[in-house]
Amino acid sequence: MKTVSEIVRLGPVIPVLAFESVEQGENVSRALHAGGVKVLEITLRTSAGLEAIERASHLADDIVVGVGTITKPEHCGQAKKAGAQFGVSPGLTRDIHQAALDCGLPLLPGVMTPTDIIQAMEFGYEIVKLFPAQQAGGLAMLQALNGPFPGLKFxxxxxxxxxxxxxxxxxxxxVCVGGSWLTPKAALAAQNWEEVTRLARAASTLAPTRT
Structure with missing residues (x-):
């Protein structure tokens, strides 16, 4: 089982994915992997999420599939059972933190404010997700947060x-970014998996991951 620190360094971009069907999930996951993307965040925003995680986790030996949009403690165990190797949450509560620990699911918790960050650090997190990044202040916010939290990675x-x-x-x-631009709605509607692979290949070469 890889740690969050290891996972976020496998590529500069983690695609954030919400699938309309399990079949769409399998096709998109395969197309992303063909473009060099090794880490996927498949969200629980649709009913296809858990089964899509299960299928994607078997596509290749070097693929790392995570579950996104964890908003309830029980999501952690459900995702782990489906084959998720890590979890991502838009925010963090003590119950979600404990549920992730209990089932052995490495967690990338979401934060937006300094108070959120301090709570996450109290729980032991050294890498967090700034969400929603642009709405929270984008580049300027991250630059400002580097002062009081110099050891924290986002x-x-x-x-x-x-x-x-x-x-x-x-x-x-x-250390990396999350994004949905690798799977534009038009490409998915047209089942244009080659376009998804092209975008994935471009994203994989954006920048080297940081140590």
Whole structure:
């Protein structure tokens, strides 16, 4: 089982995915992996989420599938049973933290404010997700947070695009970014998996991951 620290360094971009069907999930996951994306965040925003996680986790030996949009403690165990290797939450509560610990699911918790960050650090987290990143202040917010929290690393997610991702990745406290631009709605509707692979290949070469 990889740690969150290891997972976020497998590539500069973690795609945030919500699938309309399990079949769509399998096709998109395969297309992303073909483009060099090794880490997927499959969210629980649709009913296809858990089964899509299960299928994606068997596509390749080097693929790392996580569950996104953890908002309830029970999501942790459900996702782990489906094959998720890590979890991502938009926020953090003590119950979610404990549930992730209890089932052995490495967690990337969401934060938005200094108070959120302090709570996450009290629980022992050294890497967090800034969400929603653009709405929370984007680049300026991350630069400001580096002062009081110099040892903390971020995976900003929310509103980041292919054009803005390099600026985020250039920050010293950003280890990777999350984004949905790798799976545009038009490409998914047209089942244009080649376009997904092209976008994944471009995202994989955006910037080297930080140590």
């Amino acid at each position: 995976c900003p997610t929310g509103g980041i695009t292919a054009e803005t991702a390099p600026s985020f990745l250039a920050l010293p406290n950003v």
